[in-house]
Amino acid sequence: MSDVEFPAQQQEPPGLTGAMRPEPDHGEQSYVGHGRLVDKVALVTGGDSGIGRAVAIAFAREGADVAFTYLPEEQEDADATATLVRDAGQKALPLPLDLCERSACDEAVSRTAAELGGIDILVNNAGFQMARDHSIEEYDDERIDRTFKTNLYALIWLCRAAVPHLRKGPGCIINNTSIQAYEPSPSLLDYAATKAAINNFTVNLAAQLGSDGIRVNAVAPGPIWTPLQPATQEPEKIERFGADTPLGRAGRPAEVAPAFVFLASPADASYVSGTVLGVTGGKPVF
Structure with missing residues (x-):
């Protein structure tokens, strides 16, 4: 992918995989599991596409059953993710829910536990950003609410609901943050703050x-x-996307998923807690 240039393109949120040029690599052909998560149950928010889909694929190939949330308008991508999880021989539980509502977060946890037999791993991956309006004067309340509720409120609500289930394992929580927490872009003021x-x-x-x-x-x-x-x-920003990293390119979702697998593995990361693992193409995470 190092030689790929992204052509200028635009979609309306939340965006769909099939309309992207080129389509992302989620590890469909490359990820090989080694039994790191056998008999585990994972709940992945925003698991229909992008990093969430790559994590769902990797977890399933490592032996975990996977529940994942998505917005109803992302049904096409959700169907593809569910098929990939099932093709790995694991159970898939697609959950069409808007996590901006606390009740939806509670439902995601309760249905996962009831239908898949518990929760061992919670991955808070769902996120929202909008970089088309650059001035804070253009940020309306709806945008601010959507950014903070998707990225931060939902994460807290989900953790609160999942902890009683995770204690039984004990399990683990993996949050998806961002390089924006360290090198914030002015056009992503609200998003960077949540990260x-x-x-x-x-x-x-x-x-x-x-x-x-x-x-x-x-x-x-x-x-x-x-x-x-x-x-x-x-x-026009898409054409330069990722070029400012030391590696000189954007990353693939398939390149991020192994970090989640490592942190989820009770054998490989048994003494790893309270850390942020950067997958940034060389940008500093400290």
């Missing part, structure tokens, strides 16, 4: 839940080619 808050929340929750044996970590991706990009960026 910085997620970093703080991750470390703080790890301290609170350590005595229960629940590990809490985060992954901080850099620029990754997902539907969120053409759905929320200006077309």
Whole structure:
């Protein structure tokens, strides 16, 4: 992918995989599991596309059953993810829910536990950004609410609902933060603020839940080619997407998923908690 140039393109949020040029690589052909998550149950928010789909594929090929949330308008992508999980020989539980509502977060947790027999891994991946309006004067209340509720409120609501189930494992929580928490872009003022808050929340929750044996970590991706990009960026920015990284390119969702697998693995990451793992193409995460 290092030689790929992204043509100018634009979608309306939330964006769909099939309309992207080129389509992202989620590891469909490349990811090989090694039994790291056998008999585990994972709940992945925003699992229909992008990093969430790559994580769902990897978890399933490592032996986990996977529930995942998505917006109803993302049904096409959700169907594809569910098929890939089932093709790996695991159970898939697609959950069409808008996580901006607290009741939807509670439902995601309760249905996963009831229909798949528990929850061992919670991946808070769903996110929203909008980089087409650059001035804070253009931020209306609806945008601010959607950004904070999707990225931060839902994460807290989901953790609160999942912890009683995770104690039984004990399980783990993995939050999706961003390079924006460290190198914020002025055009992503609200989004970057939520990601910085997620970093703080991750470390703080790890301290609170350590005595229960629940590990809490985060992954901080850099620029990754997902539907969120053409759905929320200006077309001319897409043509330069990822070029400012030390590696000189955007990343693939398939390149991020192994970080989630490592943090989810009770064998490989048994003493890893309260950390943020960067997958940024060389941008600093500190």
